[in-house]
Amino acid sequence: MATVETRQDVHIDLHYLTRIEGHGHLRIDTRRGDIERCELNVVEAPRFLEAMLVGRPHAQAPHLASRICGICSVSHTTASVRAVEKALGIEVSPQTEDLRKLAFYGEILDSHILHAYLLVAPDFFGQPSAIALAGEQPEVVTRALRMKRLAGDLCAVLAGRHTHPISIAVGGFRHLPTTATVAGLLDRLVEARADVAATLDLFRDLSFPPLNRETEVLALRRDDEYAFIDGDIACSDGGRWPVDRYAGVVEEHVVSHSTAKHSRHARNPYMVGALARFKINHDRLHPKAKGAAAALGLTPEASNPYLITAAQIVELVHCLEEAITLCQRLVDRGLRRESLVMPSHRSGEGVGVVEAPRGMLVHHYQIENAIVGRANCIIPTNQNLANLEADMRQLVPQILPLGTDEVTRRLEMLVRAYDPCISCATHVLDIDYA
Amino acid sequence: MNVRILGKQRIFEWVEGLQGSWRVVGPQASNGGWGFGEIRSADEIALDYPTTILPPKKALLPTRQVLFNYCEGRPEICRDAVPTVLLGVHTCDLHALTLLDRAYGGDPPDPLYRAQRAETVVVGLECLRPCTDQAFCKSMGTIAPPEGVDLHLTDLGEAYVVEVGTEQGRALLEDSISLPTAAEDDLRRLDRVMGEKWARFPNRLDFDVSQLPALMLSSRSSEVWTELAARCLGCGACTLVCPTCTCFDVRDEMDLSLESGSRVRVWDSCQIASFAVVAGGHNFRADRAGRLRHRFLRKGRYQKKAFGLPGCVGCGRCATACLARITPIETYNALYRRMGEARPTATEVVA
């Protein structure tokens, strides 16, 4: 960390942003209390996965797409299979939909637990890491690992593993767990209610730093459920569009200082992710999750980005309950072997949209003769970066008197609150001008 | 002769009767095929299975087996033999068990194998038609069960004939179910079923199996090995699925505290490049051709010399498993066809 302080101004040049996915570089310069520079740069090496999708047989696309990010690879895989399925006119069975949703809940649980407990919580306990926290509060870390293991097992039972799921395929699943295995999971999920309740207690007692900035939020919206897979794109300003029109809604463009593509909706920064989903879909939450929101004091009017973590806890409750319901249904009905649904045509264009742990994720493919001809991916973190900068611009002047160290700490916490996933963001590029 | 009748509707009853005091291992549906595994619920047993990927030997010699555990540096013997009924073993696999008994017997015997074997009662199952188009048990002389099988079942349609071969088998049967003795009519039907069986099995070897060891000896320097080696993937599938393969590797596994752990053995394969590597990096079978030849000579000659029984029982599993289409029947027959062409062994290094 190279930090120089002049009077009450700050110059922050933080090269080594920790406890986030990927390499980021934070630069803040103020002059006489005014912000001269406020940037979050992406320092991660470029990985042209979008371009690599081009020329691939469509069946391979989900496996390659998964490699965009190790932490939300179920999301990428699901978005990718949905894009292909829509392009080629494939309707999957209800059982497939259930299994996909279940794997998805596994990923949301896994990612949120990782983020809330292992990346964010140390800040609140004044610890530099979960490893240090494990020394002070072993039961907290043990609980986190226990829950994370269950979430990972949920993915593994359905798809072989969490990172780079194996059996989620275009048209269905290539492998099914036995009903007995699902029943075993069900028991563990039910037991995990106690851990989720303890989690709620833990986070209810934490006080999130203050910051209020009204911003637009975007999330998928379905009328039948709290949307994670498919739906319409909904905006907090009231707009609602079919996903095929994502391009008009989310306009991507290059911001010169950082080369992770920032996204602008209607040219204003906007937010995606757990808080965005909560604001748009709170009415579709499981009753227990609604209760959790109330307990955390989280309302749909929330405008403090630090509360993203609170929204994640609410989703934790929701996903656990939904996973229990789904497992129960699968156990009651029994699992049937189904062959993959074959495409009805070989060419087409499709948009797959899901709510990855960090927000709306779009995969858009053009398929020509079973080969991906064009691919475009919109990544949650890229959508959030502009909003995050806007938050920082508002926050910095307010907390300037606290001194460089505290400003840095608050900013780091803010960056972390967004749970940015720079691995995802750099499916395109890198710049490190420093 | 002690022959009983087991009506098919009573199979589940019998299996449940056994489950009281035994681990029952038998064929069951698995992964879209069949495999030997512990029968947890009687209706899992699938006695009409064609063949399995792995042979039933895994009940006696698990793919991974703890030799002993150690704690703070002190080894402790691990005795894990489980009283087992190995149910539904086809005749070729019964012959393979006889070979295993010899290979793992001897002086000294393998203590773990012997312990599990002593706790195992084997129930054979007569094959009435070839299990796959790769089977060649008739050619290998393994189409009829060997001596000393504890119990042996033959399918008469609506019932099994149960032949009691040993005292152990008799005791097992008496403890688990009470069955009527076969009637004259049953025995006549048994004769008829057995009589009809033979014609269904083709003879696939172009020569008599008694010539096999000599053929293999004279084929050592045959070009067949290099030809096959070009196709062979060196994957070892052929040996893993073989009911008579016995090789294992030994590994130490330890926990992260470096204080306790276990020594385990795992199935190994002579088809893997490092199988015969010694210190200094010298490999006694450095190429695939040499490894393939070793495997086939072991099947066709060495085991006969070492243990008095052929090392191949004609189950055909390796032929099914080999993606490169390297099959014993075609290999043996090709060697036989070319026997005239074979040159004297080029391996006398010192002359």
Place this chain on the structure above:
Amino acid sequence: MGGHKASRPRVAFFDFASCEGCQLTVVDSLQRYPDLLEAVEIVQFREAMSERGEDYQVAFVEGSCTRPSDEARLLAVRKQAKYVVALGACAHIGGVNAGCHGKDPDELRRRVYGPAGDSIETGEARPIGSVIDVDAVIPGCPIDRDEFIRGVRCLLQGRLPRLPDTPVCYECKLRENECLIRHGQVCLGPITRAGCGALCPTYGTGCEACRGLVPDANQASLRTIFAEHGLATEASEAALELFLRRELAVQEV
């Protein structure tokens, strides 16, 4: 009896071009092996902790090297660490980063980014072994957590982990899977190094060769087998390229 227990080795994790899934798998391995934290002292792990020590003895490096600036960082790691372990396919064989049809990085960048991307530093994605000496490899995309733990244990004992030299088919047979090639699916198990327990075939999906080639891989025979099963198609070519592009190119030379 047994090897002497040294003091806790200091371990650091580094990441280059990757999805960070391997580092995540390291975090996941704590779920089953919490004693890892007692066995080693993690001094640097940016993804999971803010503390940062430079006095590490073992460096686990995730990701492939793509930029000149990466090379300098790798050389520094090599200089400090007694053991450098490549963590995962990206570091080991270039991963999917290196499998992109051999496309020109400049062209890729423009395709994704337009002219505005011209200022971005890029380069061909390479395994870290092309820049520095690597002492050991934990292969896979992502790594297998049990194998990672076994590797750590070997290092604790003062020796280097050895990779199995059997192909994936070997473990596939041990798991009694029906062979996918026989059911009309492309599978690279016959030429891929085992150690994953044939995870993909067990989950109904052809092996993608993320663990790299097995020694003495018979690629020609596998191609014949594909042809015999009607699988010599774009799908099999794409599969061979996904992880093996670099290794197969070397094998052909």
Place this chain on the structure above:
Amino acid sequence: MTTRLRETLDATSVYLPVEARIRSLRRLTKLETLFTIELPAGVSLHHDPGQFLEVSVFGVGEAPISISSSPSRSNGTFELCVRRVGEVTSALHTLHAGDAIGVRGPFGHGFPIHQFRGKDLLLAPGGLGLAPLRSLIQQVLDERRHFGRVTMLYGARHPSELLFTEELEDWAKRGDLEVHLTVDRPDEGWTGNVGVITTLFPKVQVHPRNTVAVTVGPPVMYRFVLIELLAKGIPEGDIWLSLERRMKCGVGKCGHCQMDHIFTCQDGPVFSYDSIKPLPEAL
């Protein structure tokens, strides 16, 4: 009364090592160390020269190692000369006096010394081959009167790689053991023969009818030494070798050492040349 190590194994499990202790160790060369090992009270080794033990370092593994001392000098302990080449042998080199190791054995067939009595002996170890042969040499020296002329031809790659150099000097001084040394690559102080071991053969005269030859060395050495021995007219049945193979069990089960129907660990490792000549994979 002591129980033989082999009997304790047979009574429990032939795979279960017995805990032995390193009494002392002596570094012989850069790669080789001589370990003096003590069995637990009440257990004795009772081996033949040429037999081997399976030596364990728990958590690492097991390796076959020849017993390097003779039964005649057992005195409650025995010696192992170990070259550091891989996992187990390297782990052994990290141990100290007082540390425990696991041992199983003795396994296999050693040299048939009774058949050697009354004969001249021509011993030709190469490199580490002296480790097992030393057991035989000590035994022969302890019953020297039973044997005729004893000649040893010993070769190593470099003077620094010669094993048991002090003993070599003592043996040479005795007068009843003819010692010829050679190295492939000499150093400054080397005044002896230079060249591979076969270059020593012209220096010795043998009575082929009454000579037993014993050669132990790396696999590549055998074919050349055999040519020399046969050229001297020594009958194939009087040429003895000890074969190295990968071995995982030591008791003819794991299959690694099988050549033809022969299990090297049990039927060998010591063989007469005529018995392995028909086995193409032997040499």
